[in-house]
Amino acid sequence: MxxxxxxxxxxxxxxxxxxxxxxxxxxxxxxxxxxxxxxxxxxxxxxxxxxxxxxxxxxxxxxxxxxxxxxxxxxxKEGEKAGERSTGPKSAPAAPAVEAPASRPSVSNGRPLTPRARAAALRSGNGGGAGGNVNAGVRVKASPLARKIADARGVRLAGLQGTGPGGRIIAFDVENAPAGASSVSAPAGGSSPVAAILPTPIAGMSETRVPLSGMRRVIAERLLASKTQIPHFYLSIEIDAAPMMAFRKEYIEASGGKITFNDIALSAVARAAMQKPKVNAAFAGDAIIQYGSVNLSVAIAVEDGLVTPVIRDAQKLSLKEISAAVKDLALRARDKKLKPEEYAGGTITVSNLGSYGIEQFCAIVNPPQAAILAVGAIVKKPVVNSRDEIEIGHRMSITLSGDHRVVDGAVAAEYMGALRKLLESPALLLL
Amino acid sequence: MARTLSQPLKSNKTTVKKAVGSAVPKVSAPDFSKSPFNVSLKPEEKIAFLREMLRIRRFEQQALKYYNQGIMGGFLHLYIGQESVAVGTASLMNGHDEIITAYRDHGHALAVGMGMNECMAELFGKGTGCSKGKGGSMHFFAPDKHYWGGHGIVAGQTPLGLGLAFAIKYKGIKGCAVAFLGDGAVNQGVFSECLNMAALMELPVVFVIENNGYSMGTSLERSSAIRHSLASRAEGFDVDWSLCSGFDLYELRASLGDVMDKARTQCRPHVLEVSTYRYYGHSVADANAKKYRSPEEIELYKTEHDPITLWQNQLLAEKVITQEEVDKIDAEAKAEAASAAEFGINSPWPSEESIFEDIYHEVDHQTESGRTGRHFFSE
Amino acid sequence: MPLITYRQALNDAFAEELARDENVFLMGEEVAQYNGAYKVTEGLWEKFGSKRVIDTPISEAAFLGMGVGAAMMGLRPVVELMFWSFAYVGFDQIINNAGCIRYMSGGLINVPMVVRGPANGGTNVGATHSHTPENFLANTPGLKVVCPATPYDAKGLMISSIRDNDTVCFMENTLLYGDLGEVPDGAYTIPLGVAEVKREGIDVSLIAHGRAVLTCLAAAEILASEHGIEAEVVDLRSIRPLDEETILNSVAKTHRAVLVDENKPFCGVSSQIAALLAEHAFDDLDAPVLRVTALDAPAIYSMPLEKLQLPDAQAVVAKVLSSF
CATH class of the missing domain: 2.40.50.100 (RNA polymerase II/Efflux pump adaptor protein, barrel-sandwich hybrid domain)
Structure with a gap:
């Protein structure tokens, strides 16, 4: 038919x-x-x-x-009968669905960026990678090779004087860049970079030139950015460490497990942060992000630098668990066996130099976090007791460094009060 | 007018006047069936000619059906009405002869023995096509059958025909090359160059001008300045020429057989102008196929000069075939064409990888020379 | 090794191949009895006769097409164009027939033909006789394009081209015909698609083909002696197939590329190389890819101006210096 x-x-x-x-x-x-x-x-x-x-x-x-x-x-045809006929035009054969080619993943903070996000990041002058590439988004005239070498060495192109045609930075300029050039990160927002003050040779001085390791470069870059871009303020308290010492002794005798003063301090910092969540926060440009959980970054000294691996949901962990976590992180950090994701996602940081005999110090905020706590050594001091007598006391100093864009003095003070309460009544940490 | 043969054409009086000029070769009406090329034809050979012509026509009708459904691409230049020329020529090839033609090439392809399936699949652009879906309607080839295409550019194939003849002579083969062209192609410069070189180098080439009266949509009178025929242009190059009717298979075989023989044995080129007629437009997309010529003219050719009907009647008169046998052959041709269309439709598309195949011999065969350097520049 | 001319090297290649393979024949305007307009085929007609060395009328389209037809039948025509500029009247035969028949026949037919002749400016013969169509021809998949710079390369590449089963467009240079070079006796082949580093260097890659290679070598000497710059000179030798590896390796070493090309700049061979470098050498580049090409106007007749129109060593030196 x-x-x-x-x-x-x-x-x-x-x-x-x-x-x-x-x-x-x-x-x-x-x-x-x-x-x-x-x-x-x-x-x-x-x-x-x-x-x-x-x-x-x-x-x-x-x-x-x-x-x-x-x-x-x-x-x-003769004898044929009309049957069912299709009505309307035949539909054109459907075009084969064309799948978009898989985009090469660009990774930022462990998460791949879509091409769209990458483009947006480039437009806004934020190369889309916090960390990694020190030259992303920096619009300076440099050859592709110069960029490649600079990225590999962590050299900041913006600080270099190009010697190529039209002032283009070429590979030569990067290879001969002064050491300091690599420790600087261009500030966000496009303001002009701070010129590094570099050492000039000192007559008659013998010197050893230690090339920057990747870790040192990252430390240099991030902390410079923090100290120059974040409005720091500091609050110090001195707590009575005697209850903590007694608590630790009893804990060890009762459980047979060993805990350190640092473990106690970490536990207290985490729990206090849950009580006063405004310090457990980050500055996000047009907003402040308050975190619902405490991911505790712990500064651990390693050969040639320091790392800040993260104990996740620290507020939920028992003292014993915190102790085990820190021990594990420290061991693996020294062996350089931590995975990149173990450094990521911290919400507040603790740095403890007590074991080095440091009584009190101020730390640099670990961006994008809003606060870092510097914990000193427990020292014997003459103190005035409740009976107005001078006696030998045990004291520990703790200093909070805060990002004033996120946290104000009063808020931070409330936090320090909460922290003091926990450390001076450590049994509360067992609740 | 140009149509010097007995065809009833046309209205332009001035050209008619020209045509009756004294230079017109006298065409008596000899009995071509008595020609040495025809006299010993066996009945089965004569029937085979009919079968071949019917196969070509049914093949093209089938192709037209699917072209009109929009499932074939490109152009479709139909040979319907001219079938006798290809079939007559192929019937004269001796195994050492080579042929080449232009874009109206389906008839020649089938006449030399290419299969309907591979040809139809090519029209559908399928991987099973004679050119693997890479050539299309205008580009059928079968070198194993001495058929060298199938060429899209008007007259572009004529020097290739010269080259075939050159190779035949170079190799000392007793053959000839038959290069077809249309009445429009004679106006391309390269054809004149070919005539000169063919004479100069004494090459065994026969240029067959299939004069169907229209150079695309332009009639002969409007496209060619002529004294009395297109073939007579060869005169200026000292190349022999003659005319014949393509409607009668006996006449075509007699005339062409003669000049092919001369080419083979004397290494002399020849231009043979064959009068013929196409019922369809230049291509199926020819929107004015019935405007630059009258429907009455087309009808006249269909009824009075259809080469298949004429040959069929001839065979019936000779009693070498019965009407029942004719009908059977036609039914078989139709069935074969329908089956070829099925084959074409059901065949797979060429693979994507095949885009980069058949470009360089050395790459396809991964010879040493095909492995050095980059040959293709897309990602 | 014997010191012979570029012209003689080609002549030797023809003689070797005519003697080796009876399917090889030479054809073109005045290649036989006249001994060739530039004497490249001198003596071959006397030696091999009229069957193998054939004079044609001035009908490029017809004899190029005849070459294609003969090649389809298995012969190996070597077709001379008195000037490559004359190819333009036979482009249909080269592009549509030599270039496309293998594809359109689904691989059934080969066209093992060589089309050869001089392609260059610099001889004050005006625009119509000074074309360099390597870019047009290399733009056609199915064709191969070869442009030798030295007598040694001319012979080895010609023998490879004649033995190749695809159509090779072989571009010589009238200004090079008299150049001397060491060329071994007997047949040898240089594969198509293999570039050669004609001079090692570390500071910049000069990439060229044909006579421009010699321009680069001269420039490299000036750069070394006067500017302390060691230029590497890459001779492409074959345009299609193209030896991208050698180009990229050189640029990965020197980090700078200056492309020197007697082609015109718009869509010339150098444009293709520039695209290659942008795509595959981006991170290796310490400077933009620069080009020295023929000036973008029809070849001028006037002698001093035509000199100016084509790349010379000083122009290359200046361009290289501008990239540092």
């Missing part, structure tokens, strides 16, 4: 107008007979029949415009 469809009468024809039927319903049709006149994109043409029989039905009236392949009429 042949259906007559709109023929393709030229190489460019996609639809045609049925101008005139030359055969009428019921007419006999032979192969080669002209059925109708069709207007194409080029001209009016005759539509020939490839079928023989009777023109049983006409679907498209004169003047109708239809796409190539759409049914126009029905020709039935």
């Amino acid at each position: 042949p259906e007559i469809t709109m023929p393709k009468l030229s190489d460019t024809m996609t639809e045609g107008t049925l101008l005139r039927w030359r055969k009428q319903k019921g007419d006999k049709v032979e192969v080669g007979d002209i059925l109708a006149e069709v207007e194409t994109d080029k001209a009016t043409m005759e539509m020939e029949s490839f079928e023989e029989g009777t023109l049983a039905d006409i679907f498209v009236p004169e003047g109708g415009k239809v796409v190539v392949g759409a049914p126009l009429a029905l020709v039935l």
Whole structure:
């Protein structure tokens, strides 16, 4: 039961107008007979029949415009009956779904950036990678090779004087860059970078030039950025460490497990941060982010630098668990076996130099976190007791360094109060 | 007018006047069936000619059907009405002869023995096509059958035909090259260059001008300045020429057989102008196929000069075939064409990798030379 | 090794191949009895006769096409264009026929033909005779394009081209025909698609083909002696197939590329190399890719101005210096 469809009468024809039927319903049709006149994109043409029989039905009236392949009429052979016919134009075969090619992942903070996000980051001058590439988003005129070398060595191109044509920074300039050039990170927001003050040779001085390791470069870059970009303020308290000492002794005797003063301090910092969540926060440009959980960054000294691996959900951990976590992190940090993700995601940091005999110090905020706590050694001091007598006391100093954009003095003070309460009544840490 | 043969054409009186000029070769009406090329034809050979012509026509009708459905790409230049020329020529090839033609090439392809399946699949752009879907309607080739295409640029194939003849002579083969062109192609400069070189180098080439009266949509009178024929242009190059009717297979075989023989044995080129007629437009996309010529003219050729009908009637008159046998052959041709269309439709598309195949021999065969350097520059 | 001219090196290649393979024949305007317009085929007609060394009329389209037809039948025509500029009247035969037939026949037909002749400016013959169509031809997948700079390369590449089963467009240079170079006796081949570092260097890569290679070598000497710059000179030798590896290796070493090209700048061979470097040598580049090409106007007749129009050593030196 042949259906007559709109023929393709030229190489460019996609639809045609049925101008005139030359055969009428019921007419006999032979192969080669002209059925109708069709207007194409080029001209009016005759539509020939490839079928023989009777023109049983006409679907498209004169003047109708239809796409190539759409049914126009029905020709039935002798004895044939009209069955079901498809109505309307045949749908074009669906174009094969084309899958977008997998984009090469660009990684920022462990998460791949989409090309769109990458482009947006580049437009906003934030190379899309915090950390990694020191030159991302920095618009300086440098050759591709110079950029490649600079990125590999952590050299900040913006601080270099290009010697290539038109002041272009070329590989030579990067390779001969003074050591200090690599320790600087361009400030966000496009303000002009702080020029590093570099050592000049000292007459008669023997010197050893130690090339910067990757870790030193990151430390240099991040802490310079922190100290120059974050408005720091400091609050110090001195707590009575006697209860803590007694608590530790009892704990060890009772459980047989060893805990350190640092473990106690970490536990207290985490729990206090849950009580006063405004310090457990970060500055995000147009907002402040308060975290719902405490991921404690712990500064651990390693050969040639320090690292700050993270104890996640520290507020939920028992003293014993915190102790175990810190021990594990410290061991693996010294063996350089920590995974990148173990450094990521901290919300507040503790640095403890008590074991070095440091009584009190101020730390640099570990961005993007809003606060870092510097914990000193427990020292014997003459103290005035509740009976107004001078006696030998045990004291520990703790200093909070805060990002004033996030935390104000009063807020930080409340936090320090909470911290003091926990450390001076350490049994609370067992709740 | 140009149509010097007995064809009833046309309205332009001035050209008619020209045509009856004294330079017109006298065409008596010899009995071509008695020509040495025809007299010993066996009945089965004559029937085979009919079968071949019917196969070509049914093949193209089938192709037209699918082209009109929009599932074939590009152009479709139909040979319908001219089938006798290709079939007659192929019937004269002796195994050492080579042929080449232009873009109206389906008839020649089938006549030399290419299969309907591979040809139809090529029209559908399928991987099973004779050119793996890379050539299309205008580019059929079968070098194993001495058929060198299938060429899209008007007259671009004529020097290739010269080259075929050159190679035949160079290799000392007793053959000839038959290069087809249309009446429009004679106006391309390269054809004139070929005539000169063919004469100068004494090459065994026969240029067959299939004169169907229309250079695309422009009639002969409007496209060619002529004295009395297109072939007679060869005169200026000292190349022999003659005319014949392509409607009668006997006449075509007699005339062409003669000049092919001369080319083979004497290494002399020849231009043979064959009068013929196409029922369809230049291509199927020819919107004015019935405007630059009258429907009556087309009808006249269909009814009075159809080479298949004429040959069929001839064979019936000679009683080498019965009407029933004719019908059977036609039915078989139709069935074969329909089956070829099925084959084409159901064949797979060429693979994506095949885009970069068949470009360089050395790359395809990974020879040493195909392995050095980059040959393709897309990713 | 014997010191012979570029012209003689080619002549030797033809003689070797004509003697080796009876399917090889030479054809072109005045290649036989006249001994060739530039005497490249001198003596070959006397030695091999009219069957193998064939004079043609001035009909480029017809004899190029005849070459294609003969090659389809298995012969190995070596077709001379008196000037490559004349190819333009036979472009249909080169592009549509030699370049596309293998593809359009689904691999059934090869066209093992060499089309050769001089392609260059610099001889004060005006625009119509000074074309360098290597870029047009290399733009056609199916064709190969070779541009030798030295007598040694000319012979080795010609023998490879004649033995190649695809159509090779072989571009010589009238200004080089008299150049002397060491060339071994007997047949040897240089594979198509293999560039050669003609001079080692560490500071900048000069990338060129054809006569521009010699321009680069001269420039490299000046750069070394007067500026302390060691330039590496990469001779492409073959445009298509293209030896990208050698180019990229050189640029990875020197970090600078100056492309020297007697082609015009717009969509010339150097444009393709520049695209290659942008794509695959981006991080190796310490300077933008620079080009010294023919000045972008039709070849001028006037002698001093035509000199100016083509790359010379001083222009290359200046361009190199501008990148440091």
